[in-house]
Amino acid sequence: MMQEQKARKTGYRIIRYSPWLVHFNTGACNGCDIEVLASITPLYDPERFGVKLSPSIRHGDILVVTGAVTKKAADRLKRLYDQMPCPKFVVAVGACAIDGGVFSKSYSVVGGADKVVPVAIYIPGCPPRPEAILDGLVKLLTALREEEVQNNGCS
Amino acid sequence: MGITKVVEIPVVTTEVPIGPQHPALHEPIMLKVYADGEEVVKVEVNTGYNHRGIEKLCEKNTFYRDIFIVSRVCGICNAVHANCYVRALEQILDVTPNRRAKFLRVLSMELERIHSHMLINAVMAEIVGFETLFMQIMLDRERVMKAKEILTGNRVSADYMMVSGVRRDIDEVKRDKIKEILLKLKSKIEYYKKVFEEDETLVKRLVDVGRVKYEDATSHSFVGPLARASGVRIDSRASDKYDAYDEIPFNVITRTEGDSWARMMVRWDEILESIEMGIYILNNLPSDGNPVPDERRLPRRFPPGEAYTRVEAQRGELTYYVMSDGKTQNPYRVKIRTPSFNNIVNSAFMYVKHTLADVPVILTSIDPCISCMERVTLIDLEKGVRQRIPLKQLSSGGRK
Amino acid sequence: MDVAEKLKLLEDFALEKSVLKPNRKLFVVEPSYVRRIFESLIEKLGHGGFYLSTIVGTDLKEENKIRLDYYVVMLPEEETVVIRTFLPRENPVIDSLIDIIPGALAGECETYDLLGVVFRGNPFLKRGFFVPTDVSEKGIYPLRKDSGV
Numbered sequence: 001m002m003q004e005q006k007a008r009k010t011g012y013r014i015i016r017y018s019p020w021l022v023h024f025n026t027g028a029c030n031g032c033d034i035e036v037l038a039s040i041t042p043l044y045d046p047e048r049f050g051v052k053l054s055p056s057i058r059h060g061d062i063l064v065v066t067g068a069v070t071k072k073a074a075d076r077l078k079r080l081y082d083q084m085p086c087p088k089f090v091v092a093v094g095a096c097a098i099d100g101g102v103f104s105k106s107y108s109v110v111g112g113a114d115k116v117v118p119v120a121i122y123i124p125g126c127p128p129r130p131e132a133i134l135d136g137l138v139k140l141l142t143a144l145r146e147e148e149v150q151n152n153g154c155s
Numbered sequence: 156m157g158i159t160k161v162v163e164i165p166v167v168t169t170e171v172p173i174g175p176q177h178p179a180l181h182e183p184i185m186l187k188v189y190a191d192g193e194e195v196v197k198v199e200v201n202t203g204y205n206h207r208g209i210e211k212l213c214e215k216n217t218f219y220r221d222i223f224i225v226s227r228v229c230g231i232c233n234a235v236h237a238n239c240y241v242r243a244l245e246q247i248l249d250v251t252p253n254r255r256a257k258f259l260r261v262l263s264m265e266l267e268r269i270h271s272h273m274l275i276n277a278v279m280a281e282i283v284g285f286e287t288l289f290m291q292i293m294l295d296r297e298r299v300m301k302a303k304e305i306l307t308g309n310r311v312s313a314d315y316m317m318v319s320g321v322r323r324d325i326d327e328v329k330r331d332k333i334k335e336i337l338l339k340l341k342s343k344i345e346y347y348k349k350v351f352e353e354d355e356t357l358v359k360r361l362v363d364v365g366r367v368k369y370e371d372a373t374s375h376s377f378v379g380p381l382a383r384a385s386g387v388r389i390d391s392r393a394s395d396k397y398d399a400y401d402e403i404p405f406n407v408i409t410r411t412e413g414d415s416w417a418r419m420m421v422r423w424d425e426i427l428e429s430i431e432m433g434i435y436i437l438n439n440l441p442s443d444g445n446p447v448p449d450e451r452r453l454p455r456r457f458p459p460g461e462a463y464t465r466v467e468a469q470r471g472e473l474t475y476y477v478m479s480d481g482k483t484q485n486p487y488r489v490k491i492r493t494p495s496f497n498n499i500v501n502s503a504f505m506y507v508k509h510t511l512a513d514v515p516v517i518l519t520s521i522d523p524c525i526s527c528m529e530r531v532t533l534i535d536l537e538k539g540v541r542q543r544i545p546l547k548q549l550s551s552g553g554r555k
Numbered sequence: 556m557d558v559a560e561k562l563k564l565l566e567d568f569a570l571e572k573s574v575l576k577p578n579r580k581l582f583v584v585e586p587s588y589v590r591r592i593f594e595s596l597i598e599k600l601g602h603g604g605f606y607l608s609t610i611v612g613t614d615l616k617e618e619n620k621i622r623l624d625y626y627v628v629m630l631p632e633e634e635t636v637v638i639r640t641f642l643p644r645e646n647p648v649i650d651s652l653i654d655i656i657p658g659a660l661a662g663e664c665e666t667y668d669l670l671g672v673v674f675r676g677n678p679f680l681k682r683g684f685f686v687p688t689d690v691s692e693k694g695i696y697p698l699r700k701d702s703g704v
Contacts, residue, residue, distance in 0.1 A: 210698060247576070373602055374606070374658060376658030376659075376661070388630075388631055389606075393633075394632070463576070465635065490609070492609035
């Protein structure tokens, strides 16, 4: 038990200093995608928080989900989440990733990202500004320091 | 119900799935690439990850609510989508906006064209491994986003279009600020264009990759910069002259090379055209009344009728068909045909005979907008005629 | 060849003519003529002289018909013309254009999956590619007015 807690603490500490993002579009309109892309550019400079886009899902710590989850993308999202190493967290960016947004009543949309994977932080907006996305990430990192985030996907 | 395999896949080929989550692609599309060694033999485009059933949603909601739904077909081109739909409604209702509103609409669409073209050029630089250029272009793109925010109120989705007008007016201060941004941007764009023309890395990766001939472009229904780079002069701004395009001078950019490099150059030239148009609009903004209509006075009953509007989006000709049956508050049918839909579905033949490393380059040079494409559909792909490629012919080098 | 001459090609096949807003010429034709019209367009104008912009299918439940509109853009003037035809709602079948115009692939596959119009001779038609499988397995075509989705 003690050992488990210790391991979790170490894992959280490592992520806190340099979280690597993986971005997955589950059926977004691209609005959130370009804002996620814009928020990794020099004007907003996320590298001061150690934030960096990771080249592969297997290197990622934080999964950024944009867009309403369509039925076809839902099992892809689950599969991607299972492939990430522990501990792992999901950030839902934009109104559609939170609950489906304007598309929630469509026949091919499941709903928000939390219907498929556990979500740690929701960032509202249509689309959220890059500052808001960075703010959400920093809030997640703060919560990690306080160890407030319980669901790291592999307890 | 399976798809008939037309191309024989020899035993030696390797199947390389690219996507839907892949570092080189920012959007969910899956290319199934069959490779013989390094050489691509066949490509299947598998999609459907982004199908949201928007046409059915539009039938379930009212005419005015649909303006918000259609502008979320694609975030990058939200103003053109909304403009095309709103103009279809105006045709059915027989109303026209005043001249100032028309000029402001054009300005918002041209700003969108600038930032979209800059984005895809930046992504292209990243794909070929030139990350510094990517960061530089994205930094300057933020200026355009600022200008767009000043004009429309939001960086990306602003829902700027309304039936018979626009949602906000601009004053002198905002006008000068946008003009200043555009003037500053111009020299930067000229510099980037020169980099794309002269830089050895870019030229080596882009020239002669994914060549499309004139006849192929029209028979496969390619539109936008993809067609214009092959010499096909399609530009609905010039032919339909919607909104204020009949009063604003501009040139249609065409090139004859037809390869990936020509497509990127067409985009740089179009940015320069758009900046000129933006400055012209700001200098000659008419003041014939308030461009913002009173939302409560808009007509509530829609007469029966139908309209088919075209608009030149960043990626090519975008068309909307709207039909009203006059009985309900909802449209009877809304059909959206986005440029990426034609460009991507019909493009599988472009990859054949190139190496695996060229696949992302060709895909990016099409400027794929998966959200646009899949609002309703997408299908697999070897297209009709050209897919019967005997392996012999491939190995002999004849690209037929 | 100027625009009037090109339109003359279509007029020979037309049952009736009208205009779709804003100013698109519309020709109503028999379903069996659609393929012949495109063959004669290719013959007269060549592959570089026009492109098929889109295919719009509409479910007219009250008239028990399905309406198909082919939107064709004539180059270089970019004159948009509409070729309209009606199919019976129970058994909508029409000849495919895919072997003469590869660009028809996108529109035909979409119309099949969402409306159930069968394009005879198109080997790529299949259900359940854009429509999620739980809907397509029930045999529902989402854009039909009685689909209930």
